[in-house]
Amino acid sequence: MPLTNTQLRYYDSYVLRLPADKRKEYHKQVDRLISELSKSIREKTELKITKVVKAGSFAKFTILRKTSSDPVDVDVVFYISGASVDNETLETLNDKIYELLIDVYPSKAVEDFEIQRKAAKVSFVGTGLDVDIVPVIADENRDGYGWQYDLQDGTKTETCAPCQIKFVRDRKNNDSDFRTLVRMAKRWRNYAELSHLKSFHIELILAYVLDQEGADGTIEQRFRRFLLYIAQSELKEIISFPENIQPLGNFSDPVVIIDPVSSTNNTASRLTESERKEIIKAADEAWEAANFASAEDDIETWKELFGPRFKVEDAS
Numbered sequence: 001m002p003l004t005n006t007q008l009r010y011y012d013s014y015v016l017r018l019p020a021d022k023r024k025e026y027h028k029q030v031d032r033l034i035s036e037l038s039k040s041i042r043e044k045t046e047l048k049i050t051k052v053v054k055a056g057s058f059a060k061f062t063i064l065r066k067t068s069s070d071p072v073d074v075d076v077v078f079y080i081s082g083a084s085v086d087n088e089t090l091e092t093l094n095d096k097i098y099e100l101l102i103d104v105y106p107s108k109a110v111e112d113f114e115i116q117r118k119a120a121k122v123s124f125v126g127t128g129l130d131v132d133i134v135p136v137i138a139d140e141n142r143d144g145y146g147w148q149y150d151l152q153d154g155t156k157t158e159t160c161a162p163c164q165i166k167f168v169r170d171r172k173n174n175d176s177d178f179r180t181l182v183r184m185a186k187r188w189r190n191y192a193e194l195s196h197l198k199s200f201h202i203e204l205i206l207a208y209v210l211d212q213e214g215a216d217g218t219i220e221q222r223f224r225r226f227l228l229y230i231a232q233s234e235l236k237e238i239i240s241f242p243e244n245i246q247p248l249g250n251f252s253d254p255v256v257i258i259d260p261v262s263s264t265n266n267t268a269s270r271l272t273e274s275e276r277k278e279i280i281k282a283a284d285e286a287w288e289a290a291n292f293a294s295a296e297d298d299i300e301t302w303k304e305l306f307g308p309r310f311k312v313e314d315a316s
Contacts, residue, residue, distance in 0.1 A: 001297040007312035008219045009180065015309055016183040018058075018065045018072070026129055030054060030074050033104070033122070033131055040100045041078075047096075050138045051079035055161040057199050060168040062182040066128050067309070069190050073130040075119070077161045079138040079146055093135040093149070094120045101133070136161075145261075163261040167243060171207045175215035177222070181206055184223050184306070191307040192282045196275045200267055204257050205230065208239045224290050230283035235268075235276055 018026075034052050041047055056075030057063040066072040080093070097120045101113055105122065114121040119132035136146035136159060144162040149155070172178045185202045209222075209229050217225070240248055241260040249264035254273045259265040271279075286305050293301035303310045 002218065002294045003220045003302075003312060005177070005219050008184070008223075009177075011306075011310065011312050012180040012183055015311060016064055016180075016187055018063050022065065025127060026058070026072070026074060029124060029127060029129060030076060030131060034076060036104045037078075037097070037100060037133070040104055041097075044100065044103075045096060048081045049078055050081050051077075051144070053077045053079070053144075053161040053165075055134070055165065056132070057186075059161075059165050060179075060203070061172075062168065062179050062186070062199070062203060064183055064186055064190075069307070070187070071130060072128060073121075073132060075132045075134055075161075077134045077136050079136050081138050081140065097133050097135060157265050158262040159259075159265075160261040163243075164259075167207070167241075167260050168203060171210055175210055175222075177215075177219050178206065178210065180219060181222055181226065184219075185226055187306050188286060191305065192286070194279055194282055196271060197279050198267075201257055204239060204241075204260070204267065207241065207260075211241065220290075220294060224287060224294070227283045227287035227290060231280060231287050234280050 038049055038052065041049055053059070053076070054074060055077045056073070058072075058074040063072065064070040078097075098113060101120060101122050102108075105112075108122075112123045112125070114123075116132070119134045121130055121132050123130050134148065136148055137156075139145040139147070139158075142160075145158060145160045147156040148159050150157070168179070168182075175181075182199075182203055185206060186199055189197050189202060206226055209226055213225065215222070235255045238248070238251075238256045238258065240258040240263070243260040244258055244263045246263070248258060249266065251266045251269070253266055253269045253271070254276045255268040255271045256266050257268040259267050289301055289304055292298065293305075299310070299312070
């Protein structure tokens with residue numbers, strides 16, 4: 001017997017979704033960081049902060065609650081002016097932010113700070129929260145838009161954090177269970193150890209399937225549809241959206257998932273051919289397991305997809 005929407009909403013609410021009290025706690029911690037870092041940037045640099053946006057899965061309400069295998073992180077985008085998009089580099093910006101973060105948190109150990117390809121990360125041991133500080137050079141002509149730099153290759157990418165949040169909100173308005181499906185897919189991804197399949201990729205693939213096939217069917221059917229799409233398409237077709245402005249960029253990467261807010265940005269450009277094949281194999285196996293579990297009403301097989309914490313009712 002297939003799982004009902006009520007059962008999967010229970011799983012989402014009591015196992016997957018970030019609880020309201022933890023969300024409130026994280027908001028307060030991030031707000032304190034934003035306030036202190038903004039003050040430090042104003043007082044110690046010539047940069048001007050034009051906007052600060054909480055972004056990523058936290059802002060889209062697709063974040064998973066923290067477990068040993070499901071980390072919790074919040075992206076905070078600092079839109080900065082007073083820096084030239086042609087002359088400023090991510091390394092320069094991140095170095096400044098890294099130094100300011102150490103000043104803001106003098107009691108934290110150096111290992112709690114990390115510079116990544118596009119962000120500076122600060123980790124809070126007490127709550128287990130990681131915050132990625134993402135500097136973006138603001139586009140003064142387009143509200144919410146700006147450029148991110150890649151620390152390793154020096155390339156810049158157009159982005160719009162508020163637009164990406166709206167993109168997910170629009171899909172949720174078309175399908176009230178969209179965020180539940182994203183969280184289910186992310187839990188499957190984490191349990192399958194497909195770390196190269198990023199959360200943004202999952203959101204975009206599910207959005208594409210929703211755009212193409214609609215919201216008909218149960219949550220279980222649509223989750224299996226997500227797995228089947230990956231398995232059958234082998235991620236060889238270009239994924240784009242009505243929001244994309246034509247013309248699209250030209251890409252030769254193994255997987256092409258175009259950012260809905262920037263038609264020249266392939267969000268999957270770092271996926272290798274071997275990683276593509278690994279994702280396809282995992283999705284195919286998961287689809288077969290999900291079909292068996294659905295037909296046989298087998299909770300233990302569902303746990304092979306989602307892990308031992310999978311449950312669809314109160315154990316008591």
